[in-house]
Every structure is written in structure tokens, then in C-alpha cells.
Amino acid sequence: LMRTGPAQQSTVCPYACQRRTTTANKNKRFTDALEVLVEYHELTEIEGPRVAYSRAASVLKSLPWTIESMGGTEALPCVGEKTRTLIQEILQYGRSFEVEKILADERYQTLKLFTSVFGVGPKTADKWYRRGLRSFSQILADPDVQLNRMQQNGFLHYTDLSRGLSAAEARAVEAVVGETVRTVAPNARVVLTGGFRRGKEFGHDVDFIVTTAEPGRENSLLPLIMGRLEEQGLLLFQAHHPSTLALKKIPCRRFEAMDYYSKCFLILKLEGSRVQGGGQAVPAGRGWRAVRVDLVAPPIERFAFTQLGWTGSKQFERDLRRFARVERNMLLDNHALFDKAKFLAAVTEKDIFAHLGLEYMEPWQRNA
Ligand code: ATP
Numbered sequence: 001l002m003r004t005g006p007a008q009q010s011t012v013c014p015y016a017c018q019r020r021t022t023t024a025n026k027n028k029r030f031t032d033a034l035e036v037l038v039e040y041h042e043l044t045e046i047e048g049p050r051v052a053y054s055r056a057a058s059v060l061k062s063l064p065w066t067i068e069s070m071g072g073t074e075a076l077p078c079v080g081e082k083t084r085t086l087i088q089e090i091l092q093y094g095r096s097f098e099v100e101k102i103l104a105d106e107r108y109q110t111l112k113l114f115t116s117v118f119g120v121g122p123k124t125a126d127k128w129y130r131r132g133l134r135s136f137s138q139i140l141a142d143p144d145v146q147l148n149r150m151q152q153n154g155f156l157h158y159t160d161l162s163r164g165l166s167a168a169e170a171r172a173v174e175a176v177v178g179e180t181v182r183t184v185a186p187n188a189r190v191v192l193t194g195g196f197r198r199g200k201e202f203g204h205d206v207d208f209i210v211t212t213a214e215p216g217r218e219n220s221l222l223p224l225i226m227g228r229l230e231e232q233g234l235l236l237f238q239a240h241h242p243s244t245l246a247l248k249k250i251p252c253r254r255f256e257a258m259d260y261y262s263k264c265f266l267i268l269k270l271e272g273s274r275v276q277g278g279g280q281a282v283p284a285g286r287g288w289r290a291v292r293v294d295l296v297a298p299p300i301e302r303f304a305f306t307q308l309g310w311t312g313s314k315q316f317e318r319d320l321r322r323f324a325r326v327e328r329n330m331l332l333d334n335h336a337l338f339d340k341a342k343f344l345a346a347v348t349e350k351d352i353f354a355h356l357g358l359e360y361m362e363p364w365q366r367n368a
Pocket residue numbers: 193194195196202203204205206207257258259309310311312313314317334
């Protein structure tokens with residue numbers, strides 16, 4: 001049995017991109033509680049505590065031991081007084097009163113419910129809450145609520161999409177997308193990214209990067225792929241965002257969550273027969289389920305930056321960018337790495353880690 005000791009704590013690095021974090025979280029009882037606090041501050045759009053609690057949760061996820069006493073927790077990076085109080089409460093009473101209060105809060109419950117719909121963000125959810133709306137049926141019955149196309153499809157496919165996907169279902173989606181791309185663009189390449197590349201067993205969608213070696217061709221790939229999915233009767237919803245790369249100045253001074261590449265957010269029909277193990281997840285009598293799929297098509301010379309940026313986790317990405325800025329005075333985003341005005345080229349993710357002077361982390365070690 002591993003015990004917390006000063007020797008171990010001194011080895012915990014302050015940035016997630018310096019820690020190897022697998023999906024085997026040994027401190028889930030604490031990180032689940034912290035994630036409620038993160039979500040609460042995310043939903044109410046309060047930045048400071050959200051950042052602090054996500055960093056603390058990420059440190060606890062990376063520990064190779066389970067916290068069993070307060071001894072040594074003060075030496076952990078990013079774990080402040082409030083987090084230590086929470087750990088202590090959970091150790092002592094098995095639960096946190098602050099977390100229980102949030103879980104019982106009507107506003108939290110309602111915002112969480114509303115944002116679980118595809119296309120509904122914290123702003124829309126809050127607007128509906130302030131109108132007095134508390135349930136899906138009230139939203140759908142309100143003549144003054146205007147749903148956009150994304151939200152309409154979010155409600156239409158709610159049951160399927162809110163269930164998430166298994167790794168087996170993600171593999172089945174990968175086969176469908178792979179076949180489709182080979183049909184319309186035999187020279188293009190599709191690679192899995194996002195949570196399933198990190199080895200997660202469950203995810204809310206499946207993410208892919210599509211590239212071609214022919215310069216400029218990447219911009220026509222996604223419409224071709226969507227066209228073919230449509231012909232096969234598999235396209236339930238699509239939102240396509242053409243590339244805005246040509247319009248933007250790189251490096252951009254401000255980090256933006258959205259990147260400039262051609263991308264599409266899809267809802268696809270996944271046939272049960274395609275899922276290894278029979279597709280028990282598919283509703284009886286229907287033979288298919290709806291799944292969320294994201295595709296991004298960067299120019300080939302930006303592939304490594306896109307892959308690093310889209311593999312996640314979100315906390316790993318945030319810390320990677322912060323590390324580049326604070327520790328190296330460099331600028332990293334999904335498009336490029338800059339040292340002052342100098343663009344540092346990269347063919348693989350390993351090149352980017354090397355430019356940053358960081359040890360390479362495998363995708364399955366990035367579950368920060
Ligand atoms: P899950 O899908 O299971 O919730 P995930 O880690 O795959 O987990 P996603 O929301 O699919 O989460 O995002 C995967 C990665 O892609 C994240 O690191 C995120 O920063 C990046 N990403 C997602 N959407 C965009 C976007 N529109 N622009 C830029 N980057 C994005």
C-alpha cells in the first residue's frame with residue numbers, strides 16, 4: 001500500500017503537461033466532488049474558482065496513491081485551503097457539505113439539465129432559467145423561446161446523445177467515417193483524436209482529424225464527406241464551419257478556444273449491426289442510435305498542432321499553453337508554436353514537446 005510521504009509529494013509537478021495522468025484515477029471520491037464545484041462555477045461563469053478547482057482536481061487525478069490523510073496535502077501544488085478543507089470533510093464524514101448544497105440547488109440542477117442539450121451553452125441555459133423555465137417540456141411549450149437548428153436537433157436526439165458512447169461504439173463510428181473518407185477522397189487520411197485517443201472508455205462524441213497532402217484540398221474534404229454520409233442516409237445533422245485561416249493573422253495575441261480550421265459538428269446514425277458485441281446500446285426495435293461526431297480538416301503542415309490541440313484533455317491543453325507562455329515565453333495554440341516572431345515547425349507531436357523542452361506524453365497520459 002502506497003502512503004503519502006514528502007518524497008512523493010515533492011515529485012508532483014505544477015503543470016498538467018509535466019504529469020502523466022492515465023484514466024486510472026485513484027482519488028475519484030475527491031475529484032468527483034471538486035468537479036461539481038468546477039461545473040457550478042462554469043455554469044455560473046465565475047472564472048477564478050473554476051480555474052483553481054480544475055487545477056486541484058487535475059493534480060489529484062495524477063497522484064499514483066490514494067489520499068488517506070491530510071498529512072502531506074499542503075505540499076501538493078495547486079491544492080489550496082478550500083480544496084484541503086473539502087478533502088478533510090470527505091475523509092472525516094464521507095461527503096462535502098458545500099458540494100451537497102450545490103447538488104441540491106435548483107439553479108445548478110436546472111442549468112446542468114439545460115446545458116446537457118446539444119447546442120445549449122451556459123448563456124442560453126441562464127436566459128431560460130431567468131425566464132422561469134425549469135423543464136424541457138416548459139421550454140418546448142414556450143411560444144417565446146426560439147430554438148436554433150442545433151438545439152432543435154439536440155432535443156430531437158436527446159435520449160441517444162445524453163447517454164454518451166462506449167469505446168466499442170467509437171470504434172464502429174471510426175469504421176464508418178473511415179470507409180466514407182476512403183470512398184470520396186482515397187488519398188486523405190483520418191485519425192481519431194479527443195477522449196477516445198486518450199483511451200477513455202466513455203465519451204460524449206467521437207473526434208477525428210482529416211488531412212490530405214494536396215495543398216488547399218483540405219477545404220473541400222468535409223463537404224465531400226458530409227455529402228457521402230448523406231447519400232448513405234447516415235447524416236442526421238450537420239453544422240459546417242468553413243476555414244477562416246486565410247482571414248486571420250497568426251500568431252494571434254489572444255488565445256481563442258475555437259480554431260480557424262474547416263470543421264463540422266455532426267449527428268450521425270450508427271447502425272447497431274456495426275457495433276462489435278451486438279450494439280446493446282441501440283434502442284430495441286429501431287436498430288440504430290444517434291451519435292455526435294466532430295471532424296476537423298487542417299492543412300497538412302498544421303497537423304501536429306491540431307492533433308496536440310484536439311487530443312485534450314481540456315486541462316492538459318490549458319496547462320500546455322500556460323506552460324509555453326509562462327515558462328518559455330512562447331505562444332502555443334491549435335495552429336502553431338511561436339518563439340517571439342519565429343514559427344517553430346512540427347511534423348509530429350513529439351517535435352512540439354521537444355520545442356517546449358517537455359518530456360513527451362503519450363495520449364493516454366494526458367487525462368489531466
Ligand atoms: P468528451 O468528448 O468525451 O467529452 P473530449 O476530451 O473528447 O471528451 P471534446 O469536447 O470532444 O472533449 O474536445 C476534444 C478536444 O478538442 C479538446 O481538447 C478541445 O479543446 C478541442 N476542441 C473541441 N472543439 C474545438 C473547437 N471548436 N475548436 C478548437 N478546439 C476544439
